[in-house]
Amino acid sequence: MQVIKTSIEGLIELRPQTFKDSRGSFLETYNQPVFNALGLPAQFVQDNQSFSTKGVLRGLHFQKEPFAQGKLVRVITGKVMDIAVDLREDSPTFGKYEAFILDSEISNMAYIPEGFAHGFVALEDSIFSYKCTNVYNKACESGIIWNDPDLNIDWGISNPIVSDKDQQLASFRDLYPQSVT
Amino acid sequence: MQVIKTSIEGLIELRPQTFKDSRGSFLETYNQPVFNALGLPAQFVQDNQSFSTKGVLRGLHFQKEPFAQGKLVRVITGKVMDIAVDLREDSPTFGKYEAFILDSEISNMAYIPEGFAHGFVALEDSIFSYKCTNVYNKACESGIIWNDPDLNIDWGISNPIVSDKDQQLASFRDLYPQSVT
Numbered sequence: 001m002q003v004i005k006t007s008i009e010g011l012i013e014l015r016p017q018t019f020k021d022s023r024g025s026f027l028e029t030y031n032q033p034v035f036n037a038l039g040l041p042a043q044f045v046q047d048n049q050s051f052s053t054k055g056v057l058r059g060l061h062f063q064k065e066p067f068a069q070g071k072l073v074r075v076i077t078g079k080v081m082d083i084a085v086d087l088r089e090d091s092p093t094f095g096k097y098e099a100f101i102l103d104s105e106i107s108n109m110a111y112i113p114e115g116f117a118h119g120f121v122a123l124e125d126s127i128f129s130y131k132c133t134n135v136y137n138k139a140c141e142s143g144i145i146w147n148d149p150d151l152n153i154d155w156g157i158s159n160p161i162v163s164d165k166d167q168q169l170a171s172f173r174d175l176y177p178q179s180v181t
Numbered sequence: 182m183q184v185i186k187t188s189i190e191g192l193i194e195l196r197p198q199t200f201k202d203s204r205g206s207f208l209e210t211y212n213q214p215v216f217n218a219l220g221l222p223a224q225f226v227q228d229n230q231s232f233s234t235k236g237v238l239r240g241l242h243f244q245k246e247p248f249a250q251g252k253l254v255r256v257i258t259g260k261v262m263d264i265a266v267d268l269r270e271d272s273p274t275f276g277k278y279e280a281f282i283l284d285s286e287i288s289n290m291a292y293i294p295e296g297f298a299h300g301f302v303a304l305e306d307s308i309f310s311y312k313c314t315n316v317y318n319k320a321c322e323s324g325i326i327w328n329d330p331d332l333n334i335d336w337g338i339s340n341p342i343v344s345d346k347d348q349q350l351a352s353f354r355d356l357y358p359q360s361v362t
């Protein structure tokens with residue numbers, strides 16, 4: 001497993017090894033002792049899977065305390081641009097984001113720690129899968145509008161398909177008034 | 182989550198709920214508190230994914246103690262016939278098997294406890310995924326030949342694509358000489 005650091009502390013990209021033969025392919029998508037050895041969170045309690053048609057944007061989402069979630073994200077078919085925004089108020093990169101291309105051809109993944117907002121846009125019809133360090137809790141759901149002017153994320157798409165719920169999300173400025181000057 | 186018992190104690194089929202909307206779909210493929218509440222093993226330490234072209238047969242596999250694995254199996258794309266053989270020597274259904282059609286259209290899964298041999302044949306090009314209660318251990322790998330005359334499994338296919346390794350697997354009779362009369 002290849003581990004690639006990003007410019008944001010704790011946010012990393014992972015590239016597991018794929019074994020190919022005449023039948024097809026095989027890969028380990030998660031291995032607790034390997035994650036432990038890498039110093040990564042190794043206790044995931046929920047796995048989710050979504051299908052999105054090309055042009056769908058889901059996000060930016062996070063759950064509030066005490067249900068904050070670390071997420072191990074990847075795609076199984078297709079390709080997405082994945083975005084993680086650092087919302088840890090004591091972090092030197094607070095308010096900064098990182099973009100990953102998650103591609104089923106290379107089976108790369110990203111580990112997004114607790115304290116981040118997360119979203120993605122489907123560059124192709126894509127099956128997206130993620131593991132969570134904490135369970136779903138409707139009452140703790142929160143988020144930031146995808147096209148927030150302060151975060152200024154380059155999604156590479158101007159008219160994504162966004163759920164009604166995601167169109168109602170707050171602005172970064174509303175959530176962190178003290179942080180925007 | 183719908184839980185369907187089989188004729189073999191401990192071997193069950195699961196049907197999670199899928200939410201569809203204009204973006205695509207969403208489902209929880211694993212939820213530890215839900216599994217706990219159902220009395221199912223809820224500690225999985227490894228997730229694997231394989232791709233098989235139509236006609237590939239993988240199996241029958243198991244790991245020996247102390248690395249016996251319970252497996253939560255499903256398909257993400259395509260369709261397979263999945264086979265679980267009871268090898269628990271104190272079980273009333275020892276030597277019996279159950280077949281499941283795992284279909285990505287309905288996202289059904291099977292939970293196969295420790296003490297079973299497992300295999301599947303791909304009815305279509307299929308992405309297969311499974312969670313394990315114990316890690317991979319090469320030295321503990323074992324198995325039974327897919328077309329074993331005593332197990333007499335109806336695979337519905339006469340010339341599957343089988344790995345060299347799987348063609349060398351032992352017979353049920355060799356592994357359990359005292360059980361076949």
Ligand SMILES: Cc1cn([C@H]2C[C@H](O)[C@@H](COP(=O)(O)OP(=O)(O)O[C@H]3O[C@H](CO)[C@@H](O)[C@H](O)[C@H]3O)O2)c(=O)[nH]c1=O
Pocket residue numbers: 048049050058059061062118119120128136163165200207208209
């Ligand atoms: C997140 C979640 C949702 N649901 C249900 C509630 C809804 O009926 C349905 C869809 O939920 P939505 O809130 O629209 O999900 P969606 O916008 O796709 O967002 C989720 O899925 C995204 C990936 O698909 C993640 O990036 C988000 O963090 C996550 O919140 O699934 C669950 O049953 N369990 C869950 O964990």
Ligand SMILES: Cc1cn([C@H]2C[C@H](O)[C@@H](COP(=O)(O)OP(=O)(O)O[C@H]3O[C@H](CO)[C@@H](O)[C@H](O)[C@H]3O)O2)c(=O)[nH]c1=O
Pocket residue numbers: 019026027028229230231239240242243299300301309317344346
């Ligand atoms: C099972 C396993 C295998 N491997 C490596 C070893 C090989 O280089 C490669 C393929 O291994 P094989 O032993 O040929 O895997 P395969 O015949 O598909 O069987 C495995 O995968 C099947 C599903 O794909 C399971 O039903 C079997 O229980 C499991 O043993 O993957 C791992 O790195 N980790 C693993 O957990």
